[in-house]
Amino acid sequence: MKNKKSLLLLLSVVLYSSQILASSSVSLLDGYEVSVEQESLKKGATIYYNLCRMCHSLKYIKYQHLLEIGFNEAEVNALRQEHLMNKAIVSTATPENAMKMFGMVPPDLSIMAKARKHGPEYIYSLMLSYVENSEGIYENKIFNGIKMPDVFSYSIAQGEQEKQKIQKDAADVASFLTWTSDPHASDRKTMGFYVIAYLLVLSGLMYLVMRRVWRRLD
Amino acid sequence: MTDDNKGLEDNLVDDPERRDFLNTVTGVVAGAGVVAASWPFISSMNPSSDVLSKATSEASLVGINPGESKTVEWQGKPVFILRRTDDQIRNMSASPGGKDPQADADRVKKPDWLVVVGLCTHLGCVPSRSSDGWFCPCHGSKYDNSGRVLHGPAPSNLMLPPYEFVSENKIVIG
Amino acid sequence: MKNIISWIDRRFPLTSFVKNELTEYPTPRNLSFWWNFGSLAGVVLVIQIITGVFLAMHYKADASLAFDSVEHIMRDVNYGWLIRYMHSTGATAFFAVIFLHMARTLYYGSYRSPRELMWWTGQILLLLIMATAFMGYLLPWGQMSYWGAQVITSLFGAVPFLGDELVIWLRGDFTVGDATLTRFFALHYLVPFIIMAMIMVHLVALHSVKSSNPSGINLADKDNIPFHPYFTTKDLFGLCIFLVIYSYFVFFQPNMFIEAENYIPADPLQTPIHIVPEWYFLPFYAILRSIPDLLGGVIAMTISVLIFTLMPFLDRTKIPGGAVYRPFYRVLFYVFLINVLVLGYVGAKPPEGFLVILGQFSTALYFGLFAILPFLAKKEELWLRKKGLSPELEALIQSEEKHKAERLAAKRKAKGQQNEK
Numbered sequence: 183m184k185n186k187k188s189l190l191l192l193l194s195v196v197l198y199s200s201q202i203l204a205s206s207s208v209s210l211l212d213g214y215e216v217s218v219e220q221e222s223l224k225k226g227a228t229i230y231y232n233l234c235r236m237c238h239s240l241k242y243i244k245y246q247h248l249l250e251i252g253f254n255e256a257e258v259n260a261l262r263q264e265h266l267m268n269k270a271i272v273s274t275a276t277p278e279n280a281m282k283m284f285g286m287v288p289p290d291l292s293i294m295a296k297a298r299k300h301g302p303e304y305i306y307s308l309m310l311s312y313v314e315n316s317e318g319i320y321e322n323k324i325f326n327g328i329k330m331p332d333v334f335s336y337s338i339a340q341g342e343q344e345k346q347k348i349q350k351d352a353a354d355v356a357s358f359l360t361w362t363s364d365p366h367a368s369d370r371k372t373m374g375f376y377v378i379a380y381l382l383v384l385s386g387l388m389y390l391v392m393r394r395v396w397r398r399l400d
Numbered sequence: 401m402t403d404d405n406k407g408l409e410d411n412l413v414d415d416p417e418r419r420d421f422l423n424t425v426t427g428v429v430a431g432a433g434v435v436a437a438s439w440p441f442i443s444s445m446n447p448s449s450d451v452l453s454k455a456t457s458e459a460s461l462v463g464i465n466p467g468e469s470k471t472v473e474w475q476g477k478p479v480f481i482l483r484r485t486d487d488q489i490r491n492m493s494a495s496p497g498g499k500d501p502q503a504d505a506d507r508v509k510k511p512d513w514l515v516v517v518g519l520c521t522h523l524g525c526v527p528s529r530s531s532d533g534w535f536c537p538c539h540g541s542k543y544d545n546s547g548r549v550l551h552g553p554a555p556s557n558l559m560l561p562p563y564e565f566v567s568e569n570k571i572v573i574g
Numbered sequence: 575m576k577n578i579i580s581w582i583d584r585r586f587p588l589t590s591f592v593k594n595e596l597t598e599y600p601t602p603r604n605l606s607f608w609w610n611f612g613s614l615a616g617v618v619l620v621i622q623i624i625t626g627v628f629l630a631m632h633y634k635a636d637a638s639l640a641f642d643s644v645e646h647i648m649r650d651v652n653y654g655w656l657i658r659y660m661h662s663t664g665a666t667a668f669f670a671v672i673f674l675h676m677a678r679t680l681y682y683g684s685y686r687s688p689r690e691l692m693w694w695t696g697q698i699l700l701l702l703i704m705a706t707a708f709m710g711y712l713l714p715w716g717q718m719s720y721w722g723a724q725v726i727t728s729l730f731g732a733v734p735f736l737g738d739e740l741v742i743w744l745r746g747d748f749t750v751g752d753a754t755l756t757r758f759f760a761l762h763y764l765v766p767f768i769i770m771a772m773i774m775v776h777l778v779a780l781h782s783v784k785s786s787n788p789s790g791i792n793l794a795d796k797d798n799i800p801f802h803p804y805f806t807t808k809d810l811f812g813l814c815i816f817l818v819i820y821s822y823f824v825f826f827q828p829n830m831f832i833e834a835e836n837y838i839p840a841d842p843l844q845t846p847i848h849i850v851p852e853w854y855f856l857p858f859y860a861i862l863r864s865i866p867d868l869l870g871g872v873i874a875m876t877i878s879v880l881i882f883t884l885m886p887f888l889d890r891t892k893i894p895g896g897a898v899y900r901p902f903y904r905v906l907f908y909v910f911l912i913n914v915l916v917l918g919y920v921g922a923k924p925p926e927g928f929l930v931i932l933g934q935f936s937t938a939l940y941f942g943l944f945a946i947l948p949f950l951a952k953k954e955e956l957w958l959r960k961k962g963l964s965p966e967l968e969a970l971i972q973s974e975e976k977h978k979a980e981r982l983a984a985k986r987k988a989k990g991q992q993n994e995k
Contacts, residue, residue: 242645242649244453246453268450268453292645297834297835299834365649370655370656371825374822374826375825378822381818384430384814385815387426387429388807388810391422391807392808396807399799440653444651444653444657445631448632449650449652
């Protein structure tokens with residue numbers, strides 16, 4: 183009887199922990215998921231640097247942090263030019279110029295994935311919700327009156343292949359921005375697995391100690 | 401209850417020897433957890449990653465003419481970068497120094513560039529530039545154009561930081 | 575080691591204190607896991623203080639620096655993200671544990687004589703914890719932090735005559751601003767130590783009257799067992815289980831209790847579409863909103879927190895204990911519990927349509943349950959007596975009556991002697 187109980191406990195622990203690890207993926211629509219792979223993050227960072235950085239800053243990310251997602255020193259040096267390694271990544275446009283162009287300052291993207299409900303999915307969907315209206319001007323189905331242009335040109339994409347390429351790019355950007363909003367996420371989950379495993383062991387031991395103490399009452 | 405019905409739990413709980421073993425094991429496991437749990441807090445008091453990134457500083461050498469010096473910051477401290485004239489180089493090479501003798505050649509990587517930490521080795525004041533070196537206004541220590549202490553209460557030469565020439569015009573300190 | 579202890583014992587009641595109040599302290603043997611939540615609350619307080627102090631080493635209580643300093647902690651400080659998430663999850667854990675602790679007390683009637691002071695010191699502790707949590711929430715200086723503080727400090731404007739000046743005095747400015755932030759930080763750091771002192775008072779009261787137990791009746795002395803090792807081990811086991819659940823949230827769902835809106839830096843010129851307090855304030859927030867009049871709403875909300883104080887007076891029944899032997903009270907308890915959950919749901923949603931009516935109904939029910947308690951208690955006693963009380967219950971009630979009569983006689987005698995003098 184007792185052996186069955188401990189076996190059951192062990193089984194539940196294994197199931198529980200594997201469930202935690204499995205459930206840690208965030209879905210993005212169109213079958214994509216937020217990736218924590220360096221390849222995807224690096225790709226997303228590159229797209230950000232070329233497409234988004236004109237208007238959006240990333241003020242909580244420093245150039246040195248890019249080394250953590252697969253860029254080597256030479257690549258980072260090429261990106262940062264004369265900026266120091268420990269300098270934050272700012273947008274090309276100054277806030278004043280942005281005000282003149284758009285009437286508002288494009289928001290910083292460092293924590294955008296946490297600043298919106300279902301952030302990563304929101305970012306992904308926003309990129310791909312552009313349509314061309316009857317006058318040939320872009321509109322966004324999610325964010326009515328958005329000032330941001332259709333940077334991925336999704337609204338004029340022709341054919342499935344082109345659309346899918348843009349979707350992949352958007353997924354990479356969403357993954358990258360998920361990383362920027364929570365760079366320690368992988369460490370956190372790994373540590374969590376070991377901490378909870380340890381606590382389950384300790385609980386088991388503590389349970390046995392408690393039982394042996396309380397047996398004295400009989 | 402016969403012996404074959406007793407599971408692991410029963411043995412651990414009722415047998416006196418194994419009871420103490422159980423207590424000890426639980427105590428050790430709990431203690432290890434407490435120690436492990438305290439580490440993040442202790443570690444959080446160490447310099448954070450943005451502070452550590454200031455452990456190296458870049459300094460541009462552009463625009464410094466012979467005889468001129470520039471002060472840059474490294475780890476919160478001032479660093480004097482002196483571009484020496486030929487005269488100064490000759491004089492320094494010829495001299496062994498003062499209270500703390502050291503060959504000039506051992507204190508530079510390229511003879512025309514002197515890089516020293518700008519804090520007096522007496523009590524940490526920042527010396528002022530003088531015609532033939534530096535002079536510390538706090539207690540009167542004097543340093544030559546190689547950063548070597550000549551006289552005054554300072555016990556040793558101006559400290560040499562670790563640095564590298566990454567190009568003709570740029571050094572990385574630290 | 576023994577010599578050191580006896581040296582101390584000759585100068586300080588160390589061994590006797592530890593024996594009487596901890597190791598040999600008599601505790602009812604039938605305590606269930608519902609009695610674990612008191613010690614758990616103490617542990618969570620310690621977690622909050624430790625994580626809080628280490629956060630304070632890096633946090634900057636200045637409106638222009640606060641938000642960035644929290645990001646600095648999350649990104650740059652070694653394990654800063656861990657300490658921060660422990661602290662934010664700890665606040666939720668604190669209220670979860672306290673509410674379960676209160677539920678135990680209400681269900682088992684542990685607030686009744688002679689434990690009224692325990693209940694009232696607990697009430698004060700609840701208020702102190704709520705104040706601490708409210709002030710702490712401003713510190714990250716996010717949109718929800720700012721506007722939550724703006725709304726709640728505005729409520730003080732409902733006070734007649736002094737209202738407007740009171741609000742300005744609280745804030746140190748005409749709106750929530752830098753002055754508010756610095757004082758909230760100072761007080762948020764201080765109040766937990768007042769809480770610690772109050773806990774000492776709470777425990778002194780406990781040790782005078784001893785724990786109640788799941789049966790609701792005072793047990794005989796022989797049914798007590800020493801606190802150590804029985805309840806030290808039980809509390810430690812309970813702590814381990816708590817830590818498993820707590821760690822799950824810290825490591826795998828740390829943002830479940832942080833509003834997305836709060837990752838946007840505070841903007842005094844833009845109010846979020848929905849201002850929502852943290853979950854533990856939702857029922858009271860719902861009560862506040864259900865009364866259309868501002869002062870009325872504030873009064874209703876205040877009373878909804880303070881009304882628990884009246885429990886020992888509202889519940890006047892001879893039947894001992896709580897819901898165990900009292901079927902009417904048990905129903906009342908569960909209705910109250912479900913109603914609080916409904917209020918919480920209403921508080922989380924925007925006040926539109928059907929939810930407005932529901933909120934008002936639930937608010938009325940909330941106070942109504944307290945109001946009918948005295949009448950219900952009487953009716954219940956009559957009903958139970960008609961059914962026939964068990965002999966033990968009857969004996970218990972008789973002995974309580976006897977003790978009361980004896981105490982009264984002793985008092986009269988003492989007074990009589992005094993008068994003669």
